[in-house]
Amino acid sequence: MDQTTTQELLGIGQDILGQIELFLIGLMREWNLYQLLILLAVFLAATLLKRLTAPPLHDWMRSRRDWPMWRMRYLVVLHKRLRAFWFVLLLWLVVWVMREATWPSRSYLLGVAANLATAWLIVVFATRLIGNPLLRSMIRWSAWIWITLRILGLTEEAVRVLDGAAVQLGDLRLSLWLVVRAVFWLGVLLFVAQFLARSSASRIRANEDISPSMQVLAVKVLQIVFFTVAFLIGLRVIGVDLTGFAVLSGAIGVGLGFGLQKVVSNLVSGVILLLDKSIKPGDVISLGETFGWITTLGARYVSITTRDGKEYLIPNEDLITGQVVNWSHKDRFVRLDIYFGTSYGDNPHDVRRIAIEATSAVPRVLADRPPVCHIVGFGDSSVDYILRFWITDPTGGLTNIRGNVYLALWDAFQANGISIPFPQREVKVLDGSTLGVARPSRADRPVSGD
Incomplete structure (x- = not known):
């Protein structure tokens, strides 16, 4: 000054x-x-x-x-x-x-x-x-101070003091009055944008005609539009020239192209996932060793919650380029297969009937899509079968339902005298050979008095 x-x-x-x-x-x-x-x-x-x-x-x-x-x-x-x-x-x-x-x-x-x-x-x-505590405090204190000065008739003096405390940065004159106006108006406009975004998001999520993935995409787009418009209007209100932002946006684009390739790739992949509806919140997917259901579709990652309570944040790019198994892409019907074998002495027709009856009695196994059992081969020591059944709640777990079906088969086979063979080996002693019995060494012999 x-x-x-x-x-x-x-x-x-x-x-x-x-x-x-x-x-x-x-x-x-x-x-x-x-x-x-x-x-x-x-x-x-x-x-x-x-x-x-x-x-x-x-x-x-x-x-x-x-x-x-x-x-x-x-x-x-x-x-x-x-x-x-x-x-x-x-x-x-x-x-x-x-x-x-x-x-x-x-x-x-x-x-x-x-x-x-x-x-x-x-x-x-x-x-x-206003939900944001920092934004709420800023607007509240700014409004309190301005109203107090207005009622006491000190606004003109306060404006002159704040406008007088300024620094010159080239063609830009930056004063405390400009900073106060910027904080107040940007706070108000961002609050309005947040309110409109929340209201629009509630209406979109309540519309059952829109798919979950399109709901997420629409909410994200509206948030970006509302906050961008609020920021630009706030700059215009406080008197900032926006023509210089054209050069700045070009520089930011170059920086994004070279330094933020992964970030941009994940953002674009997220938009693609929302548009093609390949995955959506609530879907049960498998990606490598990760099995769980989608809880959130973010701009940069997808949140997957597993049955052990862990939450994995998978980058969107991995879901685009990797092999993903969506267990509930079009519907929630999931077919599971398990394999078992029985002895050659057991009647295959009885084995199939007993296996189907035992599996049908297991909770979570669908009755309107009954289980089926087929012979798939004659093994070295058993007749091999495949048992297929359907469920509609993959989020309830796959390993536990397979285990329950195996237990039901075990109980049913035990009750009906059906044996589950295991590999056995026979040892033959050739003519002329002798079998020696190993005698314990002196160290292995018991000591008297022990």
Whole structure:
């Protein structure tokens, strides 16, 4: 800042100090002291009313658990700001009575205090809609400060002070006033964009005619559009020239092409996955040794939750280039095969009938698609069979249902006298050979007295 700007700031500061001095002198007048005492009395009354009404309100809130979440959040804010609520209500009542009974000047301070308290309370409730805590705090404090200056009549002086504190960066003049406006307007516009994105996402997810993958794609596209438009409008509102962004966007494109190839590849792969509907949230897939169901389709990765509770973040590019088994691509019917063998002495017709009956009695095995059993070969020591059955809940696990079917076969075969052979070996002693019996060595012989 140059010397002229510094002198101007000092002059503005002296004006503000002069107004503060006049305000403090005015407080020493008789009626102004009375108004301060009335303010103190209203504050004490509001504190007492808070203690009396807070417990019943809390109990009433606990009985309304079936209410929507947004409504409960406002009730929580009201419960936390109950003293401020009673303070505003009682203060406006006092101001109305005094303006009806006395001169308006004798309730001037009370009116200013009532306006300030009301504005602060409205800002608290209005900003509660903002989900991001940092963004909510920024907008809340900016609105509080601006409203306070507006009510006290100090906006022009504050703007001159903030605009005077500036630095020159080439053709760009960066001042504190520009920064404050940017923070406020960008915060408001981003909040509006977030609100519109959430509302649109709720409507899209509630539409059953749109597939889950297209729902995710539509939500992502709307989020990008809303936030991009909000950012550009915010820059225009605060007076930033957007023509320079054309060169910047070209530089960013070159950087993306060379340094962020994997990131861009995953983003493009994610869009392709959403468009071709090859996978969607809720599908059960296998990728290598990973078996689980899809919980989230992200811009960069797909979240897969396995039955042991682990969550794998698979890059989108791997799902495009790798071999993926989608167990529920078009429907949730899944056929499982297990193999077993029985002795040659058992009747194959009985074996097939018993195997089908035992498998049909296992939970999760579909009855409308009954199991089938076929002979697939004659082995060295057994007749080999394949048993096929259907399930509709692959998310319930595949290993456990196979194990239950094997247990059912074991019990059924034991009950019906069907044997499951295992390899056996015969040892023949040729004529003229002798069998020697190994005698224990002295070290292996038992010692007397042991």
